[in-house]
Amino acid sequence: MRFRGTWILLLVFLVLGGYVYFAEYRGRDEREQQEAAKKKLFATPPKDVTELSLIFPDHRISAVKKDTRWEITEPQGVDADSSEWDSLVSSLGQIEKDRVVASGNLDVAQFGLDHPAVQVSAKSKDGKTVSVQFGSDNPKKDLTYAKLPEGKEVFLTAVTWSQAFKKSLTDLRNKNVLGFVQDDISSIRIENGKNEIEFQKSGMDWTLKKPAEMKADGPEVSSFLSSIQSARAANFAGPEVTEAQAGLMPPVSKVVLHDSKANTDRVLSIGKSPEKDKYYAKDESRPAIMIIEKEIPAKLLEPAATWRDKTIAHFEQQSIDEVEIARGSEKITVKKQGTDWKLADGRKAQSDKISNALAMLEFERAEQFVDSPAALSTYGLDKPRLEVTLRQTGKDVANLKFGNATHKPEGTYAKAAGPAIMTVTTDLYDKFNLKADDLAEAAPPPAK
Numbered sequence: 001m002r003f004r005g006t007w008i009l010l011l012v013f014l015v016l017g018g019y020v021y022f023a024e025y026r027g028r029d030e031r032e033q034q035e036a037a038k039k040k041l042f043a044t045p046p047k048d049v050t051e052l053s054l055i056f057p058d059h060r061i062s063a064v065k066k067d068t069r070w071e072i073t074e075p076q077g078v079d080a081d082s083s084e085w086d087s088l089v090s091s092l093g094q095i096e097k098d099r100v101v102a103s104g105n106l107d108v109a110q111f112g113l114d115h116p117a118v119q120v121s122a123k124s125k126d127g128k129t130v131s132v133q134f135g136s137d138n139p140k141k142d143l144t145y146a147k148l149p150e151g152k153e154v155f156l157t158a159v160t161w162s163q164a165f166k167k168s169l170t171d172l173r174n175k176n177v178l179g180f181v182q183d184d185i186s187s188i189r190i191e192n193g194k195n196e197i198e199f200q201k202s203g204m205d206w207t208l209k210k211p212a213e214m215k216a217d218g219p220e221v222s223s224f225l226s227s228i229q230s231a232r233a234a235n236f237a238g239p240e241v242t243e244a245q246a247g248l249m250p251p252v253s254k255v256v257l258h259d260s261k262a263n264t265d266r267v268l269s270i271g272k273s274p275e276k277d278k279y280y281a282k283d284e285s286r287p288a289i290m291i292i293e294k295e296i297p298a299k300l301l302e303p304a305a306t307w308r309d310k311t312i313a314h315f316e317q318q319s320i321d322e323v324e325i326a327r328g329s330e331k332i333t334v335k336k337q338g339t340d341w342k343l344a345d346g347r348k349a350q351s352d353k354i355s356n357a358l359a360m361l362e363f364e365r366a367e368q369f370v371d372s373p374a375a376l377s378t379y380g381l382d383k384p385r386l387e388v389t390l391r392q393t394g395k396d397v398a399n400l401k402f403g404n405a406t407h408k409p410e411g412t413y414a415k416a417a418g419p420a421i422m423t424v425t426t427d428l429y430d431k432f433n434l435k436a437d438d439l440a441e442a443a444p445p446p447a448k
Helices: 002-039 082-094 159-165 218-230 295-300 351-363 426-432
Strands: 049-055 060-066 069-074 099-103 118-124 129-137 143-147 153-158 185-192 195-202 205-210 253-259 264-270 278-283 290-293 322-327 330-337 340-343 368-370 386-392 395-407 410-415 421-424
Touching (some): 049 082, 082 118, 082 159, 118 159, 143 159, 218 295, 264 295, 290 295, 322 351, 340 351, 395 426, 410 426
Antiparallel strands (some): 049 118, 118 129, 129 143, 143 153, 195 205, 253 264, 278 290, 322 386, 330 340, 368 421, 386 395
């Protein structure tokens, strides 16, 4: 009986504990959620809002939602920034009513509500419309007076909500300079006056097709596309500015991106500069004339040499297992054995010196190019001061000859595969200008 009584008491305790949990703790969470919901000014879920208007004393900005995108309906002819309109709708659903400060028939002018700073009106897909008017701020500037258009109460709400809706047309319009998906671009054409530069993509690599065919600097081209894709208009020209006045008929420069997925061209035209470091620009698929920062216009005026592949020698450091350095008739060879490097005479070489030299050669870029060189003797390359050959399992992978020193820019003439002669830094020359004793590890001290 005593054992049975214990079980009964335990059961009663569990029932009471469950009641306390559901009635007090869980019930408290539900009550708090209900109280928070009561403070919300509107119950319409943001996803159900299909129209939104911001009504100011002297103008109105309105938009409708079609599928997942917003379209500005007033004023007409302006593309919307859908993310900005989604943010407005989200803010509308978060507005909380703080406390009522006045009600009944009253003079709302004292609260700045005779001519509201902004009225927000939203229509949901069920046809219902909700609106709120924001007036002036309280003396502490942390709360704003507000009311419903047909309501008799003036209440306070956090000033952040009124500020969230005080947006200009520029804030809410599409500010993308040019819309495209970078991976879909298969060719680029840059026109600046009489000059034309053209690139073609093959796999992950870019080739410079005009003015001469050569390998392009892939990271440079990708960075250029990224800069256009992420660029935003700083402002927009007024309706009184024509394309001719903006220097867009014809444009000063132009970039044409071919979108292979959509089989269309994405065209950005650049015009005159209306102010310091700013330029008129136009996405040819949209009517608006933008004002953009100077970076893209400046890039379009750069010469073809800017875009070429400036890699000095093409190889992968980890695949190299032999390095030969020739200085006239003197040759030094080091070969990799496991993780060590060995000189021809069997001495162990300083691995860090070899690794550092190879790393610099792999990642450093040429300073300048001479595409139509004179005789090699002009640059000291008929009898190079230094010649470096990199091999993998006995096969030549890369070869680089160093000629005379240069002064403008300071460096050294060099030549790898191909006809072009380049200028490289003196530091690169010094990394390989080594003798066997410079490479060999110091002999251990004699045993005592």
